[in-house]
Amino acid sequence: MIEAGDNNSQDLCAVAPMGLLAELTHRCPLQCPYCSNPTELERASGELSTEDWARVFKEAGELGILQTHLSGGEPTVRKDLEEILKAAVDAGIYTNLITAGVLLSRERLEGLADIGLDHVQLSVQHVDAKLADKIAGFKGGYSKKLELAKWVKELGLPLTVNSPMHRHNVEYLEEIIDFAVKLGAERLEVAHIQYYGWAFENRHTLIPTKEQVYKNADIVDEARERLKGVMSIDFVVPDYYAVRPKPCMGGWGSSFMTISPTGKVLPCHAAASIKGLEFENVNDRHLRDIWLHSSAFNKYRGTDYLPEPCKSCEFKEVDFGGCRCQAFMFTGEATNTDPACSKSSYHKELLEIAERESKLEPKPFLYRKFTKQTQPAE
């Protein structure tokens, strides 16, 4: 547990976070059925004000945060994005705009670049326009994204294309890679979606087969070699087909925090799925004090709390027992070993579910919405 003195900056920096995911709003014109937002979305009426965010970024800079992801929902829904961005830039923080790209005009993007935006990450659901719009539940979105990508490059901003992978685009990885190179992206993220929240609700229609995922891995290996120095590629397999769990957030409460639209401070964006955790709000306490003393951060910090098989495991300090949210979801107890680990007694079941569901006929998506409802597939 952390016992750093609040006023001792040396002690504080040894344990200070480096990354901040700022979910500026949960409003979004897109409805992707694997959205990483919680299934209980926070409404606009409760969102933090411009002044709140400005103060938060000042506190974040002082605390040691080096990078922020201005995300959502769709962050450009907020009319005060410029002022929020400026607060982050003024705090010396590296800024990344995570956008669906369907609401931004060229003028507004140029304004953001002038304020000091460092990087744009654009979601691209598919290389086929019709399928892309169907996955996103937003007609005409694909062509708007192409336009935005062009403006990003014209303005000299770096671009990451983010294509979350699943059964409906898994066979198009090579096309997605070519597409991103043609757009001039410096970086491509083709992480398979992980099955929490909305994606968990849609798992039966989104999860690919093991063979498809392994083929993806080979394609990425080849492309990385071919595109060395041209475009870098981040690839992640779904936990269901992993052998070792991922070191989620690089360890709970060790280097990363998320702030929700209403100001809740979370150890990760999915942490609200763990029942019984209490989150503090940026309007009640200084960010530094929340980081150091909030019960939600301290509960799973370090590795002392881990039971067997993690307790005596040689990888304990490598992967920290994996993901707390997934452990909770599968075993009912967040301290347990992540079932993605082959040492978990639930691991076999996880794989069986994936292999069974990946062969089912796809069902209509449960689109991400403020009230859950099913949309018929076209």
Next chain:
Amino acid sequence: MNRERLIVETNTTPALPRFVKLRHDKGRDRWIMLAPERILTPDAIAVEVLNLCDGDKTVGEISNQLAQTYKAPIEVIEKDVIVMLQDLADKGYLVS
């Protein structure tokens, strides 16, 4: 819009691209390179090299300067500088 892999040689004039920021992390008292989704922590020698990468000086000139500072043979220095910069170029973090 097709970039090509940058091959670092003696006459290359290296620089960091706009989206890679080299700065001192005051709180932790170390140098860092900020890039999309990445934070790199270059060692003292790498920082010295990177601070000389202004898009104007060549790798040869940078190596020569370091060879004089450290009173070491330029061949050895330049070899190390090229290895380090090529690695950065292959990550997409160097332009010319």
